[in-house]
Amino acid sequence: MRYTDLELLPAVIVHITDPLQACIQTMQERKSSFLVVYAGTHPIGFITLNKALLCLQNSQYIIPVSEVCDRNLLCVQLNDELDYFINSSAGLAVVYEKEHMIGIISKDNAAKHIYSYLKKLDVIIEASFDSLFVTDGQGQVLRVNEAYARTTGIPLEEIVGRNMRDLVQEGYYDRSATLDVLATGKPVTFTQTLKSGKTLLVTGNPIFNNAGQIVQVLTNGRDITELNRLRQEVEHVMELNLHYQRELQRVQYENSTDYVFESEKIKSLLDVVGRLSQVESSVLILGESGVGKEVIAHALHRLGPRSDKPFIKINCAAIPDNLMESELFGYEGGAFTGAKKEGKRGFFELANHGTLFLDEIGELPYILQAKLLQVLQDGEIIRVGGIQTIPIDVRLITATNRNIWDMIEQKRFRGDLYYRLSVVPIYVPPLRERREDIPPLVQHFVQMFNKKYGFNKEIHPQLIGRLIHYHWPGNIRELKNVIERLIVTSPEEVIETFPDFLFLPQQHSQNTTDLSIYINSDLKTMVQDFEKRILKQYIEVHCTSRKVARALGISQTSAVRKAHKYGLCFK
Structure with missing residues (x-):
């Protein structure tokens, strides 16, 4: 406890040679119980009003105050602790703030303050x-x-x-x-x-x-x-919160127009995406062209804690090699001929605190792969032509339709960069491996193009069935294009067949004959089997004998005869 915590009394000052009678009169006029006795500029003692009156009664002479004052006086500073005063023999403390006296306090009053303070402290301690x-x-x-x-x-x-x-x-x-x-x-x-x-x-x-x-x-x-009980309750609430978040994500997936699917493969994939969106691990999205890798990248960003920050997408195949470095990392003014004098921020800086999506990462020039690896390790970039490092905080997502392992073996992609990028690889299956997604995708694209062009068309279920059996080498992008062509070229409100000039390209990759199944067959058997497979495919696409004959360049009679020969029926 310090003197700053106490209520100090104003000091009444007299000189050492002043008579006692005058001192008493001064105390009575000032209504003070204490008198501080000074010798020059320094206090040397004090006297109480009661003691002064008693001394005056017992004396018949004029007494100077110096003869009866108490010399046990202590001079202290305002911020000093009370302990020394309480434990000393002094009966009065004269309190200074630096060199200026600001008040006095007796030991009895100080003890009362301490007692009151301790009582309040007791109440606080017991209330804890x-x-x-x-x-x-x-x-x-x-x-x-x-x-x-x-x-x-x-x-x-x-x-x-x-x-x-x-x-x-x-x-x-x-x-x-x-x-x-x-x-x-x-x-x-x-x-x-x-x-x-x-x-x-x-x-x-x-x-x-x-x-x-x-x-x-x-x-x-x-x-x-x-505390353990509270911790368990908090953990329980957090588990419930995580469960509800996942359920909400599932509902969002099912109701969002961005995620159109029925297959368990995509459902499981989006489940993984929902979990990965909550962490900062690097993700490499693998899959054929047109399967929706960019949609997955958007989902990782939108569902994560960086959703309110920038999402920057770069197609590495669309940027010339000689511009790639300056586009990714930016450049300082005058770094090269044609550079802006004020310089330019690169995609890493534009995506700071957000997400950077590098599509077609397999097309990144080999010489730049080492610099990208260094950026990922250090969390900072240096602009082209610059010397100052710039800290960046970016979640990096990459995607490719290339076989990265083949590129690593061919020394066209760095293995250490691959491991840095593919902490969690995600494979997006092609459309032919999830054919149950084709009907909802067809309906989705029909609604999209009806709204875009002001139509009210629909596709007959029988035609959707034929779309399901197509190989779709171009995946969802190809399906979207085919539906748009059907909507804008077909005159019917309910589209049941393909127009004569609209046909699906041949499925070279799917229908290439596997010669191993003909090891013990003669040439005639192999030719007949291949002819049957070709005819069956064209019947599924073109339906009628006239259209099949036109597409194959044969007469309608030949088409009917061959179909009868192989037990095939026109629709």
Whole structure:
């Protein structure tokens, strides 16, 4: 406690040679109980009004105040501690702020203030929910609140007045925060096991005097059982929150026009995407051209914590090799001929704090792959023509339809960069491996182009069935183009067949004959089997004998005869 916490009295000052009678008159006029006696500019003593009156009654002479004043006076600074004054023999303290006297206080008044302060402190200590434990600088227990007894089950009378070293030795505690604080001089926090079997989370804090010595240690504790219960509740709430987030994502996937699917493969894929969106791991999206890799990249960004930050997409195949470095990392003014004098920010800077999607990463020039790897490792870039590093915080997502392993073996792609990019590889299956997605995709594109062109057309289920059996080498992009061609070229409101000039390209990759199945067959058998397969495909696409004959360049009679020969029927 300091003098700043006390209510000081104004000082009435007299000179050492002033007569006692005049001093009494001054105190009565100023309504003061104390008088500070000065010799020159320094106080040398004090006198109370009662003592002055008593001395005056017992004397018949004029007495100078210096003969009866009390010389036990202490001069202190406003920010000093009260301890020294309370423990000294002085009866009055003259309080200064630097060189200016600002008031006085007697020992009795100071003691009353301390008592009042301690009473208030007692109320605060006893009102605390946490257990509070106070020792002196030698580890002697001074004070323990009721919450401590309630929390630990140890009666207060067993520990107050005892030393912590003895209590630890007797097994009351496995470890003492007080002793750790006294040993290190620093605050400590740890779990403490009591002899009752309870476990407390305790924190010990040192209290220093002006000399930097530890005079007391305050330790507070809380039953960790309660904290464990709260932690379990929080974990339960977090698990529920995660469950609801996943359910919400699932509903969003099912209802969003961006994700049109029925297959379990895509459902499982989007489930993985939902989990990956919540972490910062690098993702490499693999799959054929047109399968929707960009849609997956958008989902990773939109569902993650960076959703309100930039999403920058770069097609590495669309940027010339000699411009790739400056486009990715930016350049300083005057870095090369034709550069802007103020310089330019690259895609990494534009995507800072957001997501950068590098599509067709397999087309990135080999010489730039080392620099990209360095950026990913260091988290900073250097512009072309610059020397200053620029920190960047970007989530990188990459995609390719190339066989990266073949490129690594051919020394066209760095293996170390591949491992950095493909912490989590995602494979998007082609449309032919998830044919159940074709009907909802067809309906989606029909609605899209009806709205775009102002039509109200629909595709007959029979035609959708034929679309399902097509190979779709161009995947969703090819399906979208085919539906648009049907919508804009067909005159019917319900489209049942392909127009004569509209046909699906031959499925070279799917229908290339596997000669291994004909090992024990003669040439005639192989030719007939291949002819049957070709005729069956054209019947599925063109339906009628007239259209099939026209497409194959044969007569309608020949088409009918061959179909009958192989047991095929026109629709």
